[in-house]
Amino acid sequence: MAWRPSDWLYHAEGGKHAIFRHVKQPAVDRHAAGDFVGRVLRVSKRDLAFAYTAFGDASTDDAASAAAVSCLDKPNEVNVVEMLFQRSVVQPLLGQRYLDLPQQITLPSMFCAQLYHLAFSSGNIPSSRLPSWSIDDGPEIKKTISKCNFSIGMNATLLRDYTTLMGHPGKNVISVEIKPKAGYIATSPLVSPANRCKYYRTRYSLQQELMESGQIQKGWCKQNNQNGKSNSKPSSFTPSNYSPLDLFSGDLSRIQSALKDLSNNMQNNFRVFHNGTQIFGEDIMPSDEKSKAILDELFPQCTNNLDAINNIRLLDLIAGIIAKVLHREELLRNLLSMQSLDAIDADGAIKVYERLVHLCGSNSKAEELLDKAMLCVQSDGVEQRSKKPLLLHENNLTATSPYDLPNCASLHILLEEIDKFQPHHPDTDVNAFHARCIQMVGQLSQEDCIFLLQNWLLSLTMCDVSFFVTFQCHLLTDDTQCPTEELQSIDHGGIMRYYEKEGGQEQRVSNGTHTMIHYEVKVVDCDAKPAKKLRKRKEVEDKFQFITS
Numbered sequence: 001m002a003w004r005p006s007d008w009l010y011h012a013e014g015g016k017h018a019i020f021r022h023v024k025q026p027a028v029d030r031h032a033a034g035d036f037v038g039r040v041l042r043v044s045k046r047d048l049a050f051a052y053t054a055f056g057d058a059s060t061d062d063a064a065s066a067a068a069v070s071c072l073d074k075p076n077e078v079n080v081v082e083m084l085f086q087r088s089v090v091q092p093l094l095g096q097r098y099l100d101l102p103q104q105i106t107l108p109s110m111f112c113a114q115l116y117h118l119a120f121s122s123g124n125i126p127s128s129r130l131p132s133w134s135i136d137d138g139p140e141i142k143k144t145i146s147k148c149n150f151s152i153g154m155n156a157t158l159l160r161d162y163t164t165l166m167g168h169p170g171k172n173v174i175s176v177e178i179k180p181k182a183g184y185i186a187t188s189p190l191v192s193p194a195n196r197c198k199y200y201r202t203r204y205s206l207q208q209e210l211m212e213s214g215q216i217q218k219g220w221c222k223q224n225n226q227n228g229k230s231n232s233k234p235s236s237f238t239p240s241n242y243s244p245l246d247l248f249s250g251d252l253s254r255i256q257s258a259l260k261d262l263s264n265n266m267q268n269n270f271r272v273f274h275n276g277t278q279i280f281g282e283d284i285m286p287s288d289e290k291s292k293a294i295l296d297e298l299f300p301q302c303t304n305n306l307d308a309i310n311n312i313r314l315l316d317l318i319a320g321i322i323a324k325v326l327h328r329e330e331l332l333r334n335l336l337s338m339q340s341l342d343a344i345d346a347d348g349a350i351k352v353y354e355r356l357v358h359l360c361g362s363n364s365k366a367e368e369l370l371d372k373a374m375l376c377v378q379s380d381g382v383e384q385r386s387k388k389p390l391l392l393h394e395n396n397l398t399a400t401s402p403y404d405l406p407n408c409a410s411l412h413i414l415l416e417e418i419d420k421f422q423p424h425h426p427d428t429d430v431n432a433f434h435a436r437c438i439q440m441v442g443q444l445s446q447e448d449c450i451f452l453l454q455n456w457l458l459s460l461t462m463c464d465v466s467f468f469v470t471f472q473c474h475l476l477t478d479d480t481q482c483p484t485e486e487l488q489s490i491d492h493g494g495i496m497r498y499y500e501k502e503g504g505q506e507q508r509v510s511n512g513t514h515t516m517i518h519y520e521v522k523v524v525d526c527d528a529k530p531a532k533k534l535r536k537r538k539e540v541e542d543k544f545q546f547i548t549s
Contacts, residue, residue, distance in 0.1 A: 003107075005114035008041055010122045012271075012278070013129055014525065015219050017042050020115060021161055021276065038164055042102070042157040043112065048119070049135045051112035051154060081375065082157075085528040088377050089402050089458065093338050097490045098331050098467070099523050103158040112154045126283075132219055162468035162522050163273040166493065171275055172297045175470040176322050178262065179269040182463040183248030183336045189421040189433035190348025190441070195544040196430070198345065199423040203463075206547055208239035215546050218268065240265040248336045252327045259319040272318060285311060298473050299515070321498060322469045325519050328496065329488060335462055335523075342459035343397045343418050346541050349456045351441050353534040356449035367531035373450045374457060374528050377402045403454045411448035414440040457529045465526055471519035473498070483516060493520035 011021035020041040083104055091099050116133075119125060125133065160166070163175040186198040197206060210216045242265070246258035262270040263280070272280035274294055279286045286294070291310035299317060326332055344352060353366070360366040397415065398405055405411075414437060421433050444452075488494040498515045 003036075003111060005111060005118055007036070008115060008118070010119040010124050011040060013045065013125070013132075015132065016044060016046070018045050018048065018115075018119060020119075021163075036158075038161050038166075040159050040161045041107075041115075042159060043107070043115065043154065045133050046135065047154040048112050048116040049133055051109040052116035053135065055110050055113035082527055084375050086526050088375060089528075090338075090461075090526050093400065093402060094334050094462075094523060094526075095330060097488050098329075098334070098521055099526060100160055105156050105158050106153040107156045108153050112156075129219060159524070160522070161276070162470055162520070162524070163276045165470050165472050165518065165520055168472045168518055173275055173470065173472050174298065174318055174321075175273040175276075175468055176318060177271045177273070177466055177468050178322075179464075179466045180247055180332070180335065181244045181269070182339055183244040183332075184340055184342075185245070186342075186345045187421065187423055188343060188345040188348050188418055189423075189430070189437045190351060190418075191345045191423075191434075192347040192541065193431070193434065195347055195541060196423075197544055197547040202244055204240075204242070204244055206544060209547060210543055212237050212239045213546065215543050238265060240267060240269075242269070247326075248332050250327075250333065252323060255327055255332075256319065256323040259323050260316075263315045263319055272315070280315065300475065321471060321517055321519075324496065324498065325469050325471070325494070325517070325521065329494065329521055331467065331521055331523070335465070337400050338462040339459050341397055341401055341455040341462075343415065344452055344456055346456075346537055348437075348441070349453060349534060350538050350541065351438060352444065352449050352452050352456075353537070355441055355444055356446065356453065359446045359449065363532075363535060367534075369446070370450055370453055370457075370531035371528075373403075373454055374531075376404070397455060401451075401455050402458075403451055406445070406447040406451055408445055408448050410440065410443040410445065411451065414444070414448075453531070453534070457531070457533075460529050460533075461526060464529075465523050467521060467523045469519060469521050471517050474516045474518065476514055476516055488519070488521060493518060495519075 007023050008020040009023055011019045013019060020043070022036045022039050024037045083101060086099065087101055091101070120133070162177075163173070165173050165175075181204040182202065185200070185202055191198050207216065211218065240261060242258060242261040244258070246254040246261075249255065259270075266280065266282050268282060270281070271278055271284075278284055279290070279294070288310045291314045295310060295314050295317070356366045356370070357363050360369065417433065417437055417440065422428050423430060483495050485497055486492075486495045496517050496519070498517045
């Protein structure tokens with residue numbers, strides 16, 4: 001099948017990657033590997049910019065399309081590594097039903113240049129994101145581009161389009177993308193004394209305060225001038241009341257509260273799509289008439305909250321369905337378990353990284369070893385981890401980690417000390433614990449350091465993922481054979497009966513009818529975090545000293 005740039009539309013983006021959606025809607029069934037219908041392309045914005053700088057406003061031709069097809073089955077080494085990480089490390093712990101392995105491909109550079117041009121000509125790139133699409137026009141960049149071998153193409157990923165529902169074509173499909181963030185509060189004695197605000201609030205809450213004060217800025221909310229360059233003056237910012245602790249609590253009412261807070265202040269963490277088109281998000285809101293039309297399509301018998309404006313009614317109904325899906329599925333529990341592999345906090349990771357660099361002799365050598373180690377799961381497989389003998393009492397790290405625990409006394413003593421630490425207990429001498437643990441870090445071996453940093457980087461990855469909850473409503477009468485409620489599996493999505501709440505009681509939508517929800521939950525953005533992120537981590541963590549409350 002020919003690859004034509006005009007078949008791909010700019011759809012969305014994150015900090016580093018752009019998403020292009022195929023223009024055609026999916027059929028009922030599609031199994032052919034070459035069928036791009038119902039797929040999205042995920043490409044590095046930096047690679048797109050490099051390609052466009054090299055080729056300029058390249059014209060579309062069939063040669064570029066043919067080259068793309070010939071590269072489909074030839075993923076390069078970087079792509080293979082990402083595939084191994086997701087298949088061997090993430091999938092077994094997160095749940096295979098929640099994570100589809102992406103198809104790693106290599107796109108011709110000219111094709112990427114065309115995508116870059118199409119994205120800009122669409123006019124849909126948010127102004128706050130424009131700086132991430134540009135590269136400095138300096139001598140170093142020109143030198144880098146001159147050394148690039150554009151004949152080998154650019155890395156890309158071909159994914160399912162999760163704004164559509166597999167096996168359920170047609171209209172009235174709602175998809176919500178959520179960035180849940182870290183669902184835990186730091187408890188490590190390795191937290192820096194200047195950063196002990198981490199013991200009392202979630203990282204998300206602390207970052208909201210730093211963003212409000214202008215200490216940090218995220219790419220999605222930066223204020224830009226007319227040339228697309230970021231201004232030094234921070235943009236107006238309203239902090240969110242969302243608490244990841246509520247979302248990960250396992251309590252339905254708290255999950256609903258978390259989703260309500262997300263929908264009230266979406267920022268870059270909550271987006272809603274209707275039939276593949278975004279209708280809610282940061283600075284995106286449908287008209288009241290559009291919301292009413294969607295309400296009439298999804299819930300024609302809905303009588304709840306009629307006094308509210310249609311946007312609020314629609315968001316409340318969507319959030320209610322999403323909350324029940326997340327409450328009945330295991331995704332959040334599995335995700336929190338993986339996030340909790342962080343036993344040392346970022347402050348501790350900085351110290352352990354410094355120890356590893358000392359032992360290896362250089363940053364590059366330490367990072368090379370750590371990047372390779374991220375793929376090295378337990379020798380007898382993740383599924384066998386509960387059968388492995390442990391030299392210390394079991395905690396979440398030793399029980400859940402996919403990596404082999406080194407048989408080293410120094411590491412085990414440190415982990416026992418970390419496990420005993422209770423920052424809020426009145427008898428805990430926080431300073432003494434911190435001093436002892438810092439001293440213990442200085443005794444760690446290379447293998448010990450790698451084990452701790454492996455798990456910290458894996459936790460960091462899982463704190464930065466997004467997931468989609470996509471659903472379709474089916475209004476049934478009593479005479480219609482009602483499908484059995486099912487949890488999501490590897491082979492199919494989930495099915496649940498949905499009632500609206502009226503006066504605190506579950507009620508049918510109307511007499512003689514009920515609504516069945518067909519849904520699917522899928523996680524994206526599970527790329528392994530590179531070890532080089534640790535080089536400048538101290539600059540990131542030092543910002544927390546500016547927290548005033």
